Amino acid sequence: MASATTAQPESGERLIEEGLFRLDDTGTPRLRGSRCSACGTAFLGRRAVCLACFHLGLDETDLSAEGEVYSFTTVRQQSPDSLIAPPYTVVQVKLPERIIVTAPLLEIAPEAVAVGLPVRTKAVRFTEPSGQVVVSYAFVPVNAGP
Amino acid sequence: MSRRVVVLGVGLHRFGHFPDLRVEDLAREAGLAALADAGITFKEVEAGFFARVQNNAGVGTRCFGQLGMTGIPVTNVELACASSSRGALLAADLISAGVYDCVMTIGVEKMQRGLVDSATEKGYAAKMGLGVMPAVYALMARRHMHQYGTKPEHFAMSAVKAHKNGALNPFAQYQKETSLEEVMNSRTIADPITLFMCCPTSDGASATILASEEFARKYTANPVFVTGWAGGTPMYVGGEADQAEGPTAVLAKQAYTKAGIGPEDVDVVQLHDAFSPGEIMTIEELGLCPEGEGGPFVWEGNTALSGKVPVNTDGGLNSRGHPMGATGGAMLTELTRQLRGQAGPRQVKDAKVALLQNAGIGGMNVMVLTR
Numbered sequence: 348m349a350s351a352t353t354a355q356p357e358s359g360e361r362l363i364e365e366g367l368f369r370l371d372d373t374g375t376p377r378l379r380g381s382r383c384s385a386c387g388t389a390f391l392g393r394r395a396v397c398l399a400c401f402h403l404g405l406d407e408t409d410l411s412a413e414g415e416v417y418s419f420t421t422v423r424q425q426s427p428d429s430l431i432a433p434p435y436t437v438v439q440v441k442l443p444e445r446i447i448v449t450a451p452l453l454e455i456a457p458e459a460v461a462v463g464l465p466v467r468t469k470a471v472r473f474t475e476p477s478g479q480v481v482v483s484y485a486f487v488p489v490n491a492g493p
Numbered sequence: 494m495s496r497r498v499v500v501l502g503v504g505l506h507r508f509g510h511f512p513d514l515r516v517e518d519l520a521r522e523a524g525l526a527a528l529a530d531a532g533i534t535f536k537e538v539e540a541g542f543f544a545r546v547q548n549n550a551g552v553g554t555r556c557f558g559q560l561g562m563t564g565i566p567v568t569n570v571e572l573a574c575a576s577s578s579r580g581a582l583l584a585a586d587l588i589s590a591g592v593y594d595c596v597m598t599i600g601v602e603k604m605q606r607g608l609v610d611s612a613t614e615k616g617y618a619a620k621m622g623l624g625v626m627p628a629v630y631a632l633m634a635r636r637h638m639h640q641y642g643t644k645p646e647h648f649a650m651s652a653v654k655a656h657k658n659g660a661l662n663p664f665a666q667y668q669k670e671t672s673l674e675e676v677m678n679s680r681t682i683a684d685p686i687t688l689f690m691c692c693p694t695s696d697g698a699s700a701t702i703l704a705s706e707e708f709a710r711k712y713t714a715n716p717v718f719v720t721g722w723a724g725g726t727p728m729y730v731g732g733e734a735d736q737a738e739g740p741t742a743v744l745a746k747q748a749y750t751k752a753g754i755g756p757e758d759v760d761v762v763q764l765h766d767a768f769s770p771g772e773i774m775t776i777e778e779l780g781l782c783p784e785g786e787g788g789p790f791v792w793e794g795n796t797a798l799s800g801k802v803p804v805n806t807d808g809g810l811n812s813r814g815h816p817m818g819a820t821g822g823a824m825l826t827e828l829t830r831q832l833r834g835q836a837g838p839r840q841v842k843d844a845k846v847a848l849l850q851n852a853g854i855g856g857m858n859v860m861v862l863t864r
Contacts, residue, residue, distance in 0.1 A: 363616075363617050363620060363621075364616040364617040367616070367617050398729040399729070417636065418632040418633070418635045418636040418639070419632070419635055420628055420631035420632055420634075420635055420683045420684055420685075420686075421681075421683065421684050422622060422625065422627075422628050422631075422682070422683045423680070423681050423682060423683065423684075424625070424627070424682050424683070425622075426619075426622045426624075426625045428615055428619040428620055428622075429619070429620060429621065429622030430620045430621070430622075431621060431622050433622075435622065437622070437623055437628050437632065437683070439632050439636075449618070449623050449632070450621065450623070451621050451622070451623070457684075462635075462636075462639045473620070475620075481620075483617065483620070483621065485621075
């Protein structure tokens with residue numbers, strides 16, 4: 348069960364995966380990246396070794412909250428651990444850092460999705476089978492409502 | 494000084510669902526078939542590789558132990574769907590370097606029905622339903638459609654061909670032809686991929702015996718040689734973090750160079766069609782058709798049995814089935830039979846050069862066989 352919100356995680360809630368993203372002070376999910384202090388290349392997630400120059404020492408950084416759709420598909424089969432029931436749209440989004448991330452795409456009809464569509468991150472809450480509320484992120488079209 | 498490597502023996506347990514058979518039973522049948530095919534006894538095998546993805550401790554030793562307990566080193570190899578071809582690659586490395594004369598690889602899997610999920614821990618990807626393999630291929634397929642105008646019918650034609658070839662293969666999981674309409678109209682899993690474009694979950698086993706030329710010539714007058722091989726993992730390429738399963742084009746070039754051939758010399762192919770778009774994309778990466786033209790190339794029948802470069806003559810993953818650990822060895826088995834002239838109704842005329850491409854999460858292997 349998903350509901351849209353822009354607030355910080357409330358008491359009792361937790362992030363769906365620690366270290367994956369944080370909510371900035373506008374409630375916008377910012378994916379965690381690592382930027383090499385030697386060559387400046389950015390990577391998705393936590394990295395200790397730069398893949399471009401092999402430098403040891405990358406700084407935590409927020410990745411861009413906006414990008415464009417690189418590819419998409421609508422999944423119509425339930426996968427065992429998924430909190431999202433089919434049909435749902437999965438996208439690869441290319442961020443300005445030239446990083447491609449995979450995430451759900453919400454708030455748009457499947458037929459309206461196209462390569463190049465501008466999208467932004469949005470916090471989305473789900474309730475796990477245990478009752479635990481988790482704060483996750485998805486993409487939505489840049490022009491979707493709050 | 495590197496020695497020539499021969500595929501001396503190949504064998505399979507049929508692919509399908511066998512709830513009453515244990516992993517050891519499947520492995521034993523394939524292993525015995527390969528030994529009989531090679532004309533050797535288990536005593537001649539000097540080392541073993543055991544390929545299984547859903548593994549537990551000691552199962553490799555137990556499976557080889559079904560054939561004999563001669564004390565040889567048995568090593569477990571896991572490279573997801575490319576496990577048993579990596580086992581064969583390692584065998585080729587060891588034989589060509591003079592470490593062993595005769596090495597057997599057994600690949601087995603017993604699988605639950607349903608989707609295979611590449612998201613291992615229960616984190617974001619698993620909980621957001623992102624890691625399911627059809628979705629991974631669907632994203633690549635959609636990108637291909639966007640870049641080159643490839644159509645869903647092109648992907649469907651790969652499945653039609655796979656079923657047609659599977660109908661000629663008594664070891665295939667599916668031995669029934671299917672029409673283009675049936676493929677297109679089957680349930681959509683993750684568009685553009687429909688149910689009939691997906692490989693099934695399967696139980697099954699394969700076994701391959703590689704040997705040095707000197708050893709092999711005691712048992713065969715007409716050896717099939719492994720003349721080129723290369724294995725790899727995905728490479729960082731400056732920001733374009735693709736979801737591809739490995740650097741196919743790079744490895745193919747390495748294997749072609751080692752074998753002294755080019756893609757135009759290839760007579761018959763086995764490649765990783767876990768989902769039908771895989772055939773369209775992979776034939777381009779292997780240099781079998783120009784970049785971007787994989788869709789029309791398959792649509793026009795060029796990879797059919799009667800076509801310019803037959804692909805997956807035994808039905809491929811789509812119809813032969815896909816017990817993950819066994820698939821690489823099954824690819825090697827079909828190609829060896831093709832080069833020996835033993836493929837029966839699936840025989841490609843005058844096949845002399847064969848190409849194998851086997852991909853898995855975390856790695857990929859390419860091999861060239863030459864008669």
